[in-house]
Amino acid sequence: MQQFLKEWLKIRNMHLFFPYLIASICALLFVVILIQRAIKCKKDGTPFINFKNYHFFKPGYDKVKLWGSLVLFILYIIALPELHFAWASVIFIFLFNVLFDMKPGKLFDIKSILISAVIAFVGSWGVWYLFYQVFNITLP
Amino acid sequence: MILNLGLALLGTAVGIIFGAIPGMTATMAVAVFLPMTYAFQLVPALYLLLGLYVGGISGGLIPAILINVPGTPSSVCTGFDGYPMARRGESERALKVGITASFLGGMISLIVLALLTPPLAKMAIKFSAIEKFLIILFAMTVIAALSKGSMTKGVFSGFLGVLLSLVGELSMNNKMRMVPSFLSDELRSGFQLLPLLIGLFAICQMFQEAEKGMQSNNLDEGVTVEGAKKFSFSDFKGQTVNVIRSSLLGTFMGILPGVGGSAASLIAYSQTKSFSKHPELMGKGAPEGLIASESSNNGLTGGALVPLLSLGIPGDATTAVLIGAFLLQGIQVGPLFIGQHPDIWNQILLALFACNILMFIVMFFPIKLISQVVKVRSARMYPVILLMCIVGAYATRSGVMFDVWCLLLFGIVGYVMNKIGLPTAPFLIGFILGGDLEKYFIEAVKGNN
Numbered sequence A: 001m002q003q004f005l006k007e008w009l010k011i012r013n014m015h016l017f018f019p020y021l022i023a024s025i026c027a028l029l030f031v032v033i034l035i036q037r038a039i040k041c042k043k044d045g046t047p048f049i050n051f052k053n054y055h056f057f058k059p060g061y062d063k064v065k066l067w068g069s070l071v072l073f074i075l076y077i078i079a080l081p082e083l084h085f086a087w088a089s090v091i092f093i094f095l096f097n098v099l100f101d102m103k104p105g106k107l108f109d110i111k112s113i114l115i116s117a118v119i120a121f122v123g124s125w126g127v128w129y130l131f132y133q134v135f136n137i138t139l140p
Numbered sequence B: 001m002i003l004n005l006g007l008a009l010l011g012t013a014v015g016i017i018f019g020a021i022p023g024m025t026a027t028m029a030v031a032v033f034l035p036m037t038y039a040f041q042l043v044p045a046l047y048l049l050l051g052l053y054v055g056g057i058s059g060g061l062i063p064a065i066l067i068n069v070p071g072t073p074s075s076v077c078t079g080f081d082g083y084p085m086a087r088r089g090e091s092e093r094a095l096k097v098g099i100t101a102s103f104l105g106g107m108i109s110l111i112v113l114a115l116l117t118p119p120l121a122k123m124a125i126k127f128s129a130i131e132k133f134l135i136i137l138f139a140m141t142v143i144a145a146l147s148k149g150s151m152t153k154g155v156f157s158g159f160l161g162v163l164l165s166l167v168g169e170l171s172m173n174n175k176m177r178m179v180p181s182f183l184s185d186e187l188r189s190g191f192q193l194l195p196l197l198i199g200l201f202a203i204c205q206m207f208q209e210a211e212k213g214m215q216s217n218n219l220d221e222g223v224t225v226e227g228a229k230k231f232s233f234s235d236f237k238g239q240t241v242n243v244i245r246s247s248l249l250g251t252f253m254g255i256l257p258g259v260g261g262s263a264a265s266l267i268a269y270s271q272t273k274s275f276s277k278h279p280e281l282m283g284k285g286a287p288e289g290l291i292a293s294e295s296s297n298n299g300l301t302g303g304a305l306v307p308l309l310s311l312g313i314p315g316d317a318t319t320a321v322l323i324g325a326f327l328l329q330g331i332q333v334g335p336l337f338i339g340q341h342p343d344i345w346n347q348i349l350l351a352l353f354a355c356n357i358l359m360f361i362v363m364f365f366p367i368k369l370i371s372q373v374v375k376v377r378s379a380r381m382y383p384v385i386l387l388m389c390i391v392g393a394y395a396t397r398s399g400v401m402f403d404v405w406c407l408l409l410f411g412i413v414g415y416v417m418n419k420i421g422l423p424t425a426p427f428l429i430g431f432i433l434g435g436d437l438e439k440y441f442i443e444a445v446k447g448n449n
Helices: A002-008 A014-044 A063-082 A085-101 A110-134 B002-020 B026-039 B042-059 B061-066 B078-087 B091-125 B129-146 B151-165 B193-212 B240-255 B261-275 B287-311 B317-328 B342-364 B367-375 B378-395 B401-419 B424-448
Strands: B168-170 B175-177
Touching: A014 B151, A014 B168, A014 B175, A014 B424, A063 A085, A063 B193, A063 B378, A063 B401, A085 A110, A085 B378, A110 B026, A110 B378, B002 B026, B002 B042, B002 B061, B002 B342, B002 B367, B026 B042, B026 B193, B026 B317, B026 B378, B042 B061, B042 B091, B042 B287, B042 B317, B042 B342, B061 B078, B061 B091, B061 B367, B078 B091, B078 B287, B091 B240, B091 B287, B091 B342, B091 B367, B129 B151, B129 B287, B129 B424, B151 B424, B193 B317, B193 B378, B193 B401, B193 B424, B240 B261, B240 B287, B261 B287, B287 B317, B287 B342, B317 B424, B342 B367, B378 B401, B401 B424
Parallel strands: none
Antiparallel strands: B168 B175
């Protein structure tokens, strides 16, 4: 054992020993979780893999808001280096506000859109001013 | 000092808002505001962050009492008695009982923090690499064992965090591991703590709320803040033992790494019920249940700082985020911290003291105004929070876009982990402690050889 550790902890191998050790522990724990699940399923008389009754998302989840927020987030990150931080933020924070405040059957609520625009404009320029001008923090 | 107190006031007020909106937590508040501390030195930054911590934990009582939805997990038992009190027209009384209990719990935990941390740190200085390695391993086991869900999943999640922390270059031999060649520049120093924790605790929460449709909260009919029965400090008559017992339970639960406020609150509540002269009234609007829950969860705040400042091990997810503030300033928390930085240690105690007093003032007197916070719509809050998260992630290494992508990545990772029942707190703590775990392991084995 000592020889084995000595060999592994030679300077050229040192960086690999601990990741291998932790990865092995993770693999072992994963197997234990599977075994525990198998035992539980056997006890309860339920199938080990039950795709029919498995719901990753909540039943009736808000598809538009969840997937919309993910797509907007990706587009926002892409747009940040292309546009000025504050302008990219005004556009996307406005879109996030509209998306999150959207009510079924009432897509174009003028009051809500106006509030979204104000929050997006004030929020984006406010954050830009606070962090870039006051705190001197690098922004995209 | 005025700047420090101003930041503590800002932190406390914002923390209360975060705590009072169901779905937003103290951890999230601290994570989102961490980037603001780039502009400050450590002491003012700590005033802000501790204000957010104390405010965030305390604010959770408002929705628990008014709408029976705990604002934070640590207020889970507050609604058991607080909501029935509100239903019978005693909202103001319930809120003020809760705020006073929170204040007392915070103060008692502060005393424990001040008395317990220095001797613990003194003892920990004598630890060798083997002992340090074993303490981290022990802490991770406790975190995992007491995290929600199954113990095995908690341990698994913790070790996944450790594995992730090993990505990048090992400083001992300057060799890279687990890094794809096309990301060798971005991942040379591994994944950054800030995008990881903001992603896990803020972006993940945004996705979860988006899935639920960003619902808003409304007060039930019959619940108003004004009520017939007013609060009086005589409500605490005969509750001295309850306050001290619950606060100490909360504090000691906080000292155990990873236990969290919900467990502290549940244990204190059940203990109070066991010792109560009228257990049949608990759950039906008895102030003693409310006192137990609130004094224990605020007791946690000081308790969770004990292992952080004496051993360098975070007591809960929020203190894990606080480590980020110390790291940003290049200060290592651990056994040597108090000896090397006595001024910062004293300021931490002072900050916690000030934040508890400010929390009491900000919540107790304008109670009618503060209670309106539950009506703040998360649909309007999340876009601004997202903006702050982007700034925080981007500024981590003064302008690396890869860190913003990591923010999204860890938001999705946190979302998926919650879905499959893997707790995120052990993952974060494993990530924070992973580097030290490896260092002490190598030192211990080499020493033995």
